[in-house]
Amino acid sequence: MKFFHSLLLVAPLTAGLRLDRQGKVVYDGYKIFRVAPGDDVAAFQAHLESLEAIDLTHNHGHVEEEHFDIAIPPEHLPAYEALNFTSDVLSEDLGADIALEGDLAEYPGLDINAAALPSLSWFTAYHAYADHLTFLKDIQSTFSSNSELITAGKSFEGRDIQGIHLWGSGGKGSKPAIYFNGNVHAREWISSKVVEYLTYQLVANYNNDTTVKGFLDKYDFYILPIVNPDGFVYTQTTNRLWRKNRQTRSGTTAVGTDINRNWPYMWDGEGSSTSPGAAAGDTLENTGIRCRVLPCDQLAAKNGIKLYIDWHSYGQYILTPYGYSCTAASSNQAKQNALASSTATAIAKSYGTRFTSGPICSTLYTAAGGSNDYVTDVNKAEYGWAIELRDTGRNGFTLPANQIMPTGIEIWEGMKYLFANM
DSSP states (O other), X not given: OOOOSSOOOTGGGBTBOEEOTTSOEEOTTOEEEEEOOTTOHHHHHHHHHHTTXXXXXXXXXXXXXXXXXXXXXXXXXXXXXXXXXXXXXXXXXXXXXXXXXXXXXXXXXXXXXXXXXXXXXXXXXXXXXXHHHHHHHHHXXXXXXXXXXXXXXXXXXXXXXXXXXXXXXXOTTOSOEEEEEOOSSTTOHHHHHHHHHHHHHHHHHTTTOHHHHHHHHHOEEEEESXXXXXXXXXXXXXXXXXXXXXXXXXXXOOBOOOGGGOOSSSOSSTTOOSSXXXXXXXXXXXXXXXXXXXXXXHHHHHTOEEEEEEEEESSOEEEESOSSOSSOOOTTHHHHHHHHHHHHHHHHHHHOOOOEEEEHHHHXXXXXXXXXXXXXXXXXXSEEEEEEESOSSSSTTSOOGGGHHHHXXXXXXXXXXXXXXX
């Protein structure tokens, strides 16, 4: 995701990065470590800037031992190793991991044997942002009587935040909402692919699977695969590990706001982001998600929101409310936690992938201004979750393309269980 209290030091994303001839950041030779600093967290953090380290994640140790996943540039590896922190190597070469994702593939077109749906080979490679828009248009055209394209406004750089609305026999907007969004964090490419895989399965199976038909007849699905298009494009053209949007602000040279921590509820205080915005809900992307799709909380008032999931990577977590407090509990907290645990069991049936479940704060860390808390308390969603997809750190944000399909398959199994039992 991450909802991190401290996410990335400024230095690694500005000064010190190596560029190729096309101006793209090169991570060849960067080594990724999982570091357990023990009681020396402050001392460890003090070293990161001098090492020009990239702090990828920080697990605060509520469930597992506290640890950091960090990427060290090759020129600073001897200095890091001399510090003698307890650590495991997750990757010998971050640049090689990025290469394993493969080149951005061409759009595969339609499958003439599958009711003109987009080809399933879409889920065997990563693609450019424009191709994601084409995918949505194509899948909507095959389900035109029960779907429409929707737009959650525009991003800071003027790109459409495109999505799709699906419904069943009750007609458009007649049922409680299930609302998914992906790629709020730019580098988490697997999140949009999984959201699109779920969309594909709903559309492809509506007319030939009574269980799937029942899901769409019972709920309206509002799906936004990429809600941070500017950041997403930037990860493909310039810096694969970019996380935030690309918003600039007067009075600072810093670029980007963490859209995920910009929600106007419990926005500041403990657990707030290092880049939450100048004010709560002040990014165009966050405003669009809230006011063009929900819209401005009216969706909740009309038929209610049954389920909201904010899709992320990495870590393999199913996270329930709350992030802003480790003591706050929703009115149905026990039910949410039990259902999350059972959903994790259903996910594991395909490939044995194990997900940890529980409230955000007590499972990971305090996180203010997050989407789950807003949708739970302001929109009164019955279930307000975040799901961190594969893996647990070996590939991290750079999940190889050959894991897209297995990730989609296992999550679809989990969602079928969730839809049937919530």
